[in-house]
Amino acid sequence: MNKKIKASAAIVAAFALSLGAFAATSASAATKTYTLAYQGPLSGGEASTGIDEQNGVKYAIKVFEAANPGYKINLVSVDDEGDPAVASKVAPGVGTNRKIIGLVGPAYSGATIASLPYYKAGNLTVISPSATRVSLTDPKSATVKSDYGRPIFHRVVATDDKQGPALAKFAIKGLTAPKVFVFDDQSSYAVPLRGYVEAALKKIVGASIVGSGDSVPNTTTDFSPTIAKIKTAGATVVIYTGYYSQAAVFIKQLRDSGSTAVFAGGDGVFNQEFAKLAGKSGENARLTGVAGLSDVDPKLEADFKAKMGVSSGVYAVESIDAANIFLSGILNGKTTRAAINKWVKSYSGKGLGGTSLKFNQHGDISEGGFAGFLVTGGKLVNQGAVV
Amino acid sequence: MFTVFIDQFWQLTISGIALGFIYVLIALGYTMVYGVLRMINFANSEIFMWGTFGAIVASRDLFRYNQTTEPATGGKLALVLFIQLFAAMAFAAVVSVIVELAAYRRLRARGTNRLATLISAIGMSMVLSETMRLMTDSRPVGSPRILEKVILTEVWGAQIRLDTLITIVAAGAIFIILERFVKLSRMGKAIRAVSMNEDAAKLMGINLNRVITVTFLVGGLATGAAGFFYVTVYEYTKFNIGFTMGLAAFTAAVVGGIGNIRGAFFGGVFLGLAEVYASAILGTQWKAVTIFIVLVLVLLFKPNGLFGEAVQQTRA
Numbered sequence: 001m002n003k004k005i006k007a008s009a010a011i012v013a014a015f016a017l018s019l020g021a022f023a024a025t026s027a028s029a030a031t032k033t034y035t036l037a038y039q040g041p042l043s044g045g046e047a048s049t050g051i052d053e054q055n056g057v058k059y060a061i062k063v064f065e066a067a068n069p070g071y072k073i074n075l076v077s078v079d080d081e082g083d084p085a086v087a088s089k090v091a092p093g094v095g096t097n098r099k100i101i102g103l104v105g106p107a108y109s110g111a112t113i114a115s116l117p118y119y120k121a122g123n124l125t126v127i128s129p130s131a132t133r134v135s136l137t138d139p140k141s142a143t144v145k146s147d148y149g150r151p152i153f154h155r156v157v158a159t160d161d162k163q164g165p166a167l168a169k170f171a172i173k174g175l176t177a178p179k180v181f182v183f184d185d186q187s188s189y190a191v192p193l194r195g196y197v198e199a200a201l202k203k204i205v206g207a208s209i210v211g212s213g214d215s216v217p218n219t220t221t222d223f224s225p226t227i228a229k230i231k232t233a234g235a236t237v238v239i240y241t242g243y244y245s246q247a248a249v250f251i252k253q254l255r256d257s258g259s260t261a262v263f264a265g266g267d268g269v270f271n272q273e274f275a276k277l278a279g280k281s282g283e284n285a286r287l288t289g290v291a292g293l294s295d296v297d298p299k300l301e302a303d304f305k306a307k308m309g310v311s312s313g314v315y316a317v318e319s320i321d322a323a324n325i326f327l328s329g330i331l332n333g334k335t336t337r338a339a340i341n342k343w344v345k346s347y348s349g350k351g352l353g354g355t356s357l358k359f360n361q362h363g364d365i366s367e368g369g370f371a372g373f374l375v376t377g378g379k380l381v382n383q384g385a386v387v
Numbered sequence: 388m389f390t391v392f393i394d395q396f397w398q399l400t401i402s403g404i405a406l407g408f409i410y411v412l413i414a415l416g417y418t419m420v421y422g423v424l425r426m427i428n429f430a431n432s433e434i435f436m437w438g439t440f441g442a443i444v445a446s447r448d449l450f451r452y453n454q455t456t457e458p459a460t461g462g463k464l465a466l467v468l469f470i471q472l473f474a475a476m477a478f479a480a481v482v483s484v485i486v487e488l489a490a491y492r493r494l495r496a497r498g499t500n501r502l503a504t505l506i507s508a509i510g511m512s513m514v515l516s517e518t519m520r521l522m523t524d525s526r527p528v529g530s531p532r533i534l535e536k537v538i539l540t541e542v543w544g545a546q547i548r549l550d551t552l553i554t555i556v557a558a559g560a561i562f563i564i565l566e567r568f569v570k571l572s573r574m575g576k577a578i579r580a581v582s583m584n585e586d587a588a589k590l591m592g593i594n595l596n597r598v599i600t601v602t603f604l605v606g607g608l609a610t611g612a613a614g615f616f617y618v619t620v621y622e623y624t625k626f627n628i629g630f631t632m633g634l635a636a637f638t639a640a641v642v643g644g645i646g647n648i649r650g651a652f653f654g655g656v657f658l659g660l661a662e663v664y665a666s667a668i669l670g671t672q673w674k675a676v677t678i679f680i681v682l683v684l685v686l687l688f689k690p691n692g693l694f695g696e697a698v699q700q701t702r703a
Contacts, residue, residue: 044525045625081525186672211391215672219631221621224402225666228395245527249623256536258546277529279454 033072034330035099036061036323039090039115039126040107041082045245048273050082050107052313053129057104059316060323062307068331076100080111082243084188087111095122102127102326102340104319109133110188112153119152125341127325128155129318132163132267133189134196137362154344154359156321156351157290158368160189163266164196166386167288168204170372171239171264178207181235181261183214183226185242191215193241193266210235218246223253230254235261243268248277255281262286267370271314275378285375288386290368293317295382296353321351391667397545399663405551405620407659408558412613413636414643414651415565416483416606422582422646423602426501429508430486432633433515434479434607438614439624440519441478442471443530449474452531459533467533472557472615479611480604486511487603492596512629519626527625530618554616561612565605566648574601582646635662638678642685644692653693 038057040050054077061073078094080087087106094100095118103119103126106112112131119126126149128136135141136149137159172178182198184190194213201207211233214226230238238254238261240247247269254263263285265274270289275282293312294301304312329343348358355367372383392399413435420428446452450467452459459467490507537549569575580588581598589595617632618624635658643654658678665677685693 045527047524047526212388212670214666214670217671217675219627220671221617221623221628222402222406222663224406225391225399225663225671228399228402228667229391231398232391232394248529249621252622256548258538276454277527279529279532 031070031072033074034101034335035074035076036326037076037078037094037100037103037105038319039078039080039087039094039103039105039111040130041111042077042079044081044083046082046108046243048244048271049130049314050079052271053105053107053315053319055308055310056129056312056316056319057323059304059308059312060320060327064324064327064331071330073327073330074099078103078105080106080108080115082108082111084110084114087114091115091118095119095124098122098337100124101335101337102329102344104129104322104326106131107315108189109136112136112149113147113188116146116149116153120149123152123337123341125152125326125337125344126154127322127344128153128157129315129322130157130267131155131189132157132160133192134159134161135192137364139362149363150361151345152341154363156318156325156355156357156365156368157315158370159364160193160266161196162368163288163370164193165200166370166372167193167239167241167264167266168197168200168207170286170288170383170386171237171262172201172204172207173286173372175236175262176206178237178262179210179233179235180207180237180239181211181213181230181233182209182239182241183216184240185218185246186215187218187242189268190241190243190266194239197239197241197266216242216246218242220246221249223250224257226250227254227257227259230259230261231257237262237264239264240269241266244271244274245277248274248282251278251285252281264288267314270373270380272380275375275380278375279378282375282378287373287375287380288370289373289380290315290318291353291371291382293320293352295371300352317352321353321355321357325349325357388668392664395544395667397543399667400660401545401547401551403660403663404656405554405659406663407639407656408555408562409613409616409620409632409655410636410639410658411562411652411655412558412609412616413632414640414655415562415648416610417637417640418643418645418648418651419569419578419602419606419609421640422648423578423599424491424501424504426491426504427508427637427645428486428603428606429505429633430490430511430515431483431606431610432629432636433512433519434483434486434629435610435614435617435632435636436519436624436626436629437482437515438475438479438611439618439628440528440614441611442475442615442618443528443624444478445471445474446531446533452533454529454531456531458535460535464534468553468619471533471618472612475615475618476608476611479614480607482515483603483607483610484600486515487600492599516626516629523626525626527623530622530624532622534619550620554620558612558616561609562652565609566652568605569648574598578602635678638682642682642692644694647692647694650692650694657693 038054042050109131135147184194270287293316334343372386373380416431490511538546577593639654639658643650666674
């Protein structure tokens, strides 16, 4: 019941936004005005990730407009709360709004799968900064009919078959004979990622997977059965594949139970908010994520702060890269959905972090990887790429 | 499969009982209203959610605690916890009475059937949760840590933690007080009289509307107290927690025999334990499945719940 209301509110919001974008388009005649969209969780438990990414897109647009007078780019915010059920309600409106010529996002894999049919039908090209589920670009996956995003889906982030091994390695780094307990939050991002993590752990000599793991719905607040399993298994490392708001609830309970096992999580947990919500219990958590703007170039970060009024957040580099691909297309006169799609497919350039941005036929870039982050003093501190 | 269950039996049992006591208090809200009105107050789950926010508002805004503040100690701790409990109960009781006045009383006055009231309850539930969603931007709200979660002692390998102990003792006490109130006080007798036979109660000079308001008030107090314990143990709330917790508590009330206050107690504890045991034995993904299979089985063999209704329904 709740979900339905939430979804209909989101539809209304998307509709109002598209009207707003329309009004703004017709207002100015002298400047060339085009509309892009960003999709991700802008409210709800995962809002922090979406707001960080959208700020990246807004920053890219600001820089573009300043460098190219005569262009005005409107940005439609599409709030899917990171929830597939909400995404499937807002995506139809975005798919049929022809004003939108390109979309940065969706941020989350589950929401991406739910949105894809509508964007395929409308030939709306999307570039996701953070959806890492493998099947989105895998023509051989078991769920190819629903998940495979060709020809409209692209991403500027590496996939979970790379993240899994990175997370496994980083979680047990420096530990002798680690006993690892792995559990997921049942989402379409977390379940396959857990598979990749476990597969990687099995290959690491000395490491062992203990217990039978667990699969915990993301509405869970009482983690005592999971903690009992961790204790029985005698785990020294706990890896959670899921998102940060649940991870924060869990880690508090784990620490309160007296456990000192190392806690590690994937890029779903990788968010400043995790450290904030978890407080002291979150210290020394090991997370895999991507390098931030300040890691790439402190000068860029200073400029970002000056223009946006806030520091950049997670996936800032990827969001800016994705937006820039669309913006360069607009500058080259590719202003219809079909033209933008062709432009993105044949695009070749370098990202802010020096990554080569060139999509293969499935929509993936060849480079890119994950870095390890350690929560230290309430902050996510980059420990460098995990190799 | 059973290794975790055997190895951690006492730990699981304590966690299950603490969770169960929270269910008991919410179940009380459902069962009392049902006893008097023969109606499921679906808004009760959201009244619980509002109660959790009441507790957080008290610690965060009244006492200015935040995520980095050190937990309270000594007399301050007792004071803050007491005010939090009071705030949660008051918040929930006020919301509960407002729901009754705004949504149910008018329908009753017009002599509508119970189905209309039921739909109205679902409507109120949505209104309450959506209002909170808009107010919090759908974000989870973390509660500052007021109570340091000290591990007091270990019994048979199970940790007795301060917050668990407080939950079990205080929730138990609140339950007993409310149960005694209904059993012994003049108002409680009136509530039971209405529950047995509304028309006869009216003829005896019982003010029906007053009895109903008090029932909602008491149900709200119990549900609000549950909100306080929830916040103390899990330090977290969100606009949509009511649904899961409310459904579980409602199930507890039905398992125990809805309308029966002691039934709510046993139902709540039973459900808390069943959830934790099922998660430990089969995996958390099987929790909901197990619980509802148990519910169906109970209703199959004991359609009135384990303890039956306290009073055989006298109405048609």
